[in-house]
Amino acid sequence: MDEQSQKPKLTPKDFFVQFGVVAALYVSAISLINLLFQTINYAFPDELAYYGDPYSSGIRWAIASLIIIFPLFLTLAWFIGKDFRVYPEKRELSIRKWLIYFTLFVAGIAVVVDLIALVNTFLSGEITARFILKVLAALVVAGGVFGYFIYDLRQKNPVGRKDKTFAWIAAALVLASIVGGFAIMGSPGTAREKRFDAERVSNLQNIQWQIVNYWQQKEKLPKKLAELEDSIDGWRAPKDPDADTAYDYVVGDGLSFKLCASFSRSTIGEREKLKGRGGSIGKGGISYSTPAYNGIGIGIADNWEHDGGRFCFDRAIDPERYPPINK
Structure with missing residues (x-):
C-alpha cells in the first residue's frame, strides 16, 4: 500500500x-x-x-x-x-x-x-x-x-x-x-533585396521571350514594350516590383536589343562561388552580348548575372534558332 x-x-x-x-x-x-x-x-x-x-x-x-x-x-x-x-x-x-x-x-x-x-x-x-x-x-x-x-x-x-x-x-x-x-x-533586408532582384530577372526573362515570340510572328522587333501587349491573352509588360517603373528596352542594329533594370545587389561571380567554378564574365559588368534564350531557368544562369545599380543585358536573336513561324 x-x-x-x-x-x-x-x-x-x-x-x-x-x-x-x-x-x-x-x-x-x-x-x-x-x-x-x-x-x-x-x-x-x-x-x-x-x-x-x-x-x-x-x-x-x-x-x-x-x-x-x-x-x-x-x-x-x-x-x-x-x-x-x-x-x-x-x-x-x-x-x-x-x-x-x-x-x-x-x-x-x-x-x-x-x-x-x-x-x-x-x-x-x-x-x-x-x-x-x-x-x-x-x-x-x-x-x-x-x-x-x-x-x-x-x-x-x-x-x-x-x-x-x-x-x-x-x-x-x-x-x-x-x-x-x-x-x-x-540580414532580412539583404534577403529582401535578393528576392526583388530575382523578381526583376524573372520579369526580364518574361519580356525577352515575348520579344522573341513577336519576332517569330511578325519578323521584326517591337519598337517599344507596349507593342507586346495583347488584349486577348491579357499579357502586359511587368514593372519593377519595388519602384513600380517600366523596364528599359532599347532596339539595336539588326535583331539585337537591350533590356535594362536597376538592381539592388551584384550577382556577378555568385554562380561560381556557389558551384566552386570559374566564370567567363568580363569585368566592368555594364553589359555583355549573348544569344536570346527562351527558357526561364532555375538558379543563377550565366547570361543573367548582373552588377548592382542600372544594368543592361545585350541580346541578339539568332534567326536560325528562332525562325519566323510563317516560313
Whole structure:
C-alpha cells in the first residue's frame, strides 16, 4: 500500500509538459542538423550541384525553428527541473520513462540512418571534407541527445550541475550556428533585396521571350514594350516590383536589343562561388552580348548575372534558332 501511495500520478499538465519538451527537442535537433549541413554545403560547395535558391529557404526554416523552438525547449526543461525539486517522485513517471527510452531509440536510429545516408553520398562521389564534417555534425547532435538522456536516466538528484552545463553548451552551439547562418544568408533586408532582384530577372526573362515570340510572328522587333501587349491573352509588360517603373528596352542594329533594370545587389561571380567554378564574365559588368534564350531557368544562369545599380543585358536573336513561324 505504501509503495502504491508513493507512486506518482500522471496529471494532464505532466503529460503535455513531458511530451512538449521531447517534441521541442526533436524539432531543435533536426533544425540544428539541417542548419549545420547547409553551412557545410556553403563552405565546401559541390561542383556537381546546381543551386536554385542559394541557401536561403533551408537556412531560413532552420533558423526560424531554432529561434522559436529551442528557447521553448529550454523553458520547458527548466520548468520540469523546477517541478522535480518539489516533487522528486515525478522522475519516475511512466510517460517520462517511455519518452526517454523512445528518444534514445530515435537518436540511435538517427545516427545509424545518417551514417548510412552519408556513406552512400560519399560513395556517389561527395568530396571528403563535406562527408567528414556532415558525419561529425550528425554524430555531435544525435550523440549529444543520446548521451544527455543516458545521464538523465542514471542520475538520482532532481537537477544536477551537469544539466546546466548541457544547457549552456547546447545554447552556445545553437547560437553559433544561427550566427553562421545569418553570415551566409545575410540580414532580412539583404534577403529582401535578393528576392526583388530575382523578381526583376524573372520579369526580364518574361519580356525577352515575348520579344522573341513577336519576332517569330511578325519578323521584326517591337519598337517599344507596349507593342507586346495583347488584349486577348491579357499579357502586359511587368514593372519593377519595388519602384513600380517600366523596364528599359532599347532596339539595336539588326535583331539585337537591350533590356535594362536597376538592381539592388551584384550577382556577378555568385554562380561560381556557389558551384566552386570559374566564370567567363568580363569585368566592368555594364553589359555583355549573348544569344536570346527562351527558357526561364532555375538558379543563377550565366547570361543573367548582373552588377548592382542600372544594368543592361545585350541580346541578339539568332534567326536560325528562332525562325519566323510563317516560313
